[in-house]
Amino acid sequence: MPDSSPIRVGVLGAGWFASRRHCPDLKAADSVELAALCRRDEEKLKQMAEHFEVEHTFTDYREMLESDLDAVVICSPHSLHYEHGLAALDNDLHILMEKPLTLVPSEGRDLVQKAQERNKVLLVAQNPPYWIHCRFLRQLVEAGVLGEIESAQINWMGDAQAVFGAKPLPDKLPGVVPPTNFRRDPSLNGGGYFVDGGSHLICELLWSTGLKAVEATAIMDDAEWDLRCALSLRLDNGALANISAAANSAIFTKRQRSHYFGSKATLSFHGFPFDVFFQLDGEESSHVPDDKLPPAPNPVGNWIDCIKSGIGPELDGETAVHIVEILEACYKSARDGARVSIPV
Numbered sequence: 064m065p066d067s068s069p070i071r072v073g074v075l076g077a078g079w080f081a082s083r084r085h086c087p088d089l090k091a092a093d094s095v096e097l098a099a100l101c102r103r104d105e106e107k108l109k110q111m112a113e114h115f116e117v118e119h120t121f122t123d124y125r126e127m128l129e130s131d132l133d134a135v136v137i138c139s140p141h142s143l144h145y146e147h148g149l150a151a152l153d154n155d156l157h158i159l160m161e162k163p164l165t166l167v168p169s170e171g172r173d174l175v176q177k178a179q180e181r182n183k184v185l186l187v188a189q190n191p192p193y194w195i196h197c198r199f200l201r202q203l204v205e206a207g208v209l210g211e212i213e214s215a216q217i218n219w220m221g222d223a224q225a226v227f228g229a230k231p232l233p234d235k236l237p238g239v240v241p242p243t244n245f246r247r248d249p250s251l252n253g254g255g256y257f258v259d260g261g262s263h264l265i266c267e268l269l270w271s272t273g274l275k276a277v278e279a280t281a282i283m284d285d286a287e288w289d290l291r292c293a294l295s296l297r298l299d300n301g302a303l304a305n306i307s308a309a310a311n312s313a314i315f316t317k318r319q320r321s322h323y324f325g326s327k328a329t330l331s332f333h334g335f336p337f338d339v340f341f342q343l344d345g346e347e348s349s350h351v352p353d354d355k356l357p358p359a360p361n362p363v364g365n366w367i368d369c370i371k372s373g374i375g376p377e378l379d380g381e382t383a384v385h386i387v388e389i390l391e392a393c394y395k396s397a398r399d400g401a402r403v404s405i406p407v
Contacts, residue, residue, distance in 0.1 A: 070370060073099035073119075073127050075147055076138035076161075077111045079226075082239035085136050085159070085188075086115050088363035095367060101127040107240045114239045128154045134184075134370060136363075137161060140251040141258065145170040148185070152177045157184040159366045163262045163390060164383040166253040168406060171387045175380030184369040185380060188362040189266040192377035195356040196337045200271040200323060200330055202357060203341075209325030212272050215304040217264050221317040223256060223310040229290065247288075255289035256310035258390050264306045265386050267321065270378060274298045275385060279392040279403050286397035294393050 072089055074081050077100035089097045099119040102108045112120045121127035128135065128150050134157035137147050145165045151158050158178065164187045165171040178185035191197040203209050224230045228247030236242075245251040246259060269275065278297040283289040290311040296304045312318075321332040329342040339356065342348040360368070360377075369376050392403040 069094050069096040070133045070367060071096050071098040071131060072134045072136060073101060073121075073130070073132045074136045074138065075101045075124050075127065075151075076140075077102045077108060078138060079236075079238045079240055079242035080161070081136065081138045082111060082114070083237055085138065085363055086111070086239075088361050089136070090115060092363055092367055094371070095363075098132060099127050099130060110240055125150065128156065132156055134158070134366075140245040141166055141253045142251050145174065148174045149177070152181055152183060155181065155183070157366070157370050158186070159362060160185065160187050162187055162189045162266075163253075163258065163387055164380075165387055166258070166390075168384055168388045168391060171384040175384060178380070184366060184376065186362060186366045186369060186376040187378055187383040189270070189378055189383070189386070190263045191267040191270050193359045193361055193365070194267075194337070195353070195359045196332045196334075196339050197267055197271045198357045198359055199339060199351070199355075200332075201273075203328075203330060204272050204325075208328060209323065209330060210327030212274060212298070212300065212302050212323060212325055214302055214322075214324040215268055215272070216320075216322045217267060217304070217306045218320045219260070219264055219308040219317070220312040220314070220319075221260075221310060222312050222315045223260065224290070227256065227290065227310065229311065249288045252288075254287070254390075254394055255283075255285065257283070257289050257292040257294070257308060257393060260310065261292060261294075261306070261308050261393075262386055262390060264308060265389050266378070266382075268296070268304055268306070269382055269385060272298075272323070274300055274302070276304075276389050276392075276405050279389060279396050279405055280401075281393040281396040283394075283397040286394060289397070292393070292397070296389070 101121040135151045136159045138161045225232045228244045276296040281294045284291040291309045294306045317335045319334045323330045331340045339351040340348045388406045392405045396403040
């Protein structure tokens with residue numbers, strides 16, 4: 064493809080989240096054409112096409128993937144990621160995959176391997192690589208400023224019940240079309256909240272510290288379809304990490320607190336929006352202003368840069384698969400009431 068040619072992108076699963084995040088970013092990107100949209104609901108598909116001024120629409124994903132495209136954004140239900148990713152690679156397309164990569168680690172590993180064999184970019188849209196506070200933490204870890212990570216605590220509280228079908232959708236919701244109800248079905252979603260939003264919290268821990276998990280213990284309110292989860296992980300350096308999430312908080316505003324305790328210093332995030340606090344051993348905690356935090360691309364921008372230049376994505380395939388391994392162990396632990404080794 065000549066450098067002057069726009070990258071022609073289709074969106075598979077052109078729904079609520081794509082209308083909020085990826086489609087606007089694609090429309091704003093240089094040398095990119097949002098060329099096609101696909102979803103089964105014809106009325107909502109028409110709304111999306113009119114809003115984003117897209118001429119070509121499809122209700123059959125195979126037809127879209129076989130059309131004149133260079134790349135595809137996949138925003139389908141989690142259980143379909145492998146099927147849709149495999150079909151995209153078979154049609155020689157670059158992929159931006161909504162998180163998580165897959166629900167089964169072996170399927171995720173297969174997609175990563177096939178993308179490498181075909182020299183195609185496979186980027187998984189987990190948030191932490193594109194959050195400036197996580198990039199700052201990663202810089203400190205890599206520079207040795209924190210020392211050895213000894214413990215980590217991540218807490219997320221919010222009210223996401225509406226998008227999980229646990230209560231009615233609000234009258235006003237950002238996005239061109241409302242969300243579908245696939246997250247209410249564990250066979251499509253792969254679980255409840257933790258497989259969805261919790262994957263970002265796992266990614267924060269792994270991507271920011273460079274560590275891996277070797278054992279998981281989890282408690283959930285429902286091990287098939289959860290809204291609350293507490294996960295403890297033993298990391299490969301011997302440290303213990305705890306991740307706690309509740310998607311049915313009485314307070315709608317998102318609240319996240321992350322604390323990373325190193326052998327030399329401590330870093331804490333308070334959000335949303337995020338404030339960053341740094342504490343060197345023996346000193347007072349100090350606020351880190353935003354202008355001291357490193358800039359971050361968005362997933363679409365990173366993906367397009369990778370396609371154009373051949374560089375690797377911010378989140379490597381091995382880490383994306385490891386997130387799936389941890390999710391699998393988390394749900395197994397909650398069901399069995401036991402510690403689970405990773406990989407399962």
